[in-house]
């Protein structure tokens with residue numbers, strides 16, 4: 001088979017709905033990243049307090065208090081960090097929890113920050129303990145405590161740092177230690193977007209990419225994007241490719257529908273793995289409850305993948321339910337899959 005681009009079994013590469021960034025996407029995402037808070041669509045409960053805090057900090061000529069952003073991948077944490085840096089007029093330095101291996105790595109970054117700069121640490125829940133402890137005094141006192149020597153002769157050298165703002169991002173707030181969490185002045189949760197907001201993002205990005213998209217096509221893409229901007233951008237790009245090959249680049253509702261069907265993303269944004277998960281709960285475990293590890297084994301996926309990528313959206317749609325004894329398929333799941341409601345489990 002030569003045409004592998006849309007091969008449905010083409011594993012990871014074809015995980016259209018996977019909200020984590022894929023290697024070749026970085027450039028594309030940078031192009032589409034809104035630069036000002038006013039262009040950041042949706043997330044009103046965050047935007048309003050954030051813009052007030054930014055304005056107040058600018059008036060006081062002080063850096064913004066440290067900000068913690070948490071929420072699923074692809075919802076805009078990195079974008080927001082860049083926006084904050086721009087609004088504050090500081091330079092942003094980007095790193096990630098797993099990239100900071102030694103205290104020296106962090107010390108080098110911290111001592112190079114200028115007043116008002118932003119340090120963005122993605123996946124901050126994956127910092128190692130020693131680094132995390134160095135961060136405490138950096139965040140609280142703007143000082144770097146370095147221990148010289150060992151044993152009774154050891155002494156601490158304190159180096160002053162410029163007043164910077166740390167922005168931490170995490171998908172797993174519960175893995176963050178309390179002392180670290182408490183050092184953030186602002187903690188914001190990014191939730192799944194309203195469909196209208198995703199539609200606006202699709203239209204905005206189509207314009208940036210010079211794709212003529214009508215209202216209906218934008219709505220179709222938005223509906224299948226798992227309420228996640230990254231997935232919406234990805235679908236838009238794939239639909240554009242399809243239109244280019246099949247329809248001289250012209251994108252209308254019919255072509256969009258064809259493209260989305262071919263990508264096997266259904267009208268609620270579910271892909272084959274989502275459906276496999278629901279079907280497993282319904283058919284193999286009589287609707288549940290089933291434990292996460294058993295479920296993962298049944299669908300041949302990693303526990304983490306299910307927990308972080310698939311489950312949050314299925315929960316959001318109300319297709320599964322989390323109970324103390326495991327995951328259960330809801331009535332809506334049976335309906336979505338066209339199954340008679342009330343599997344055996346419901347009758348027991």
Ligand code: ADP
Pocket residue numbers: 028029030032033034039040041042043072073074075076077078079080169201229230233
């Ligand atoms: P995260 O860091 O949470 O994984 P990103 O900030 O990298 O997510 O966002 C992924 C992409 O989605 C970005 O390139 C950007 O184009 C788009 N995006 C995210 N949030 C918004 C938004 N509110 N408005 C417009 N585009 C957005």
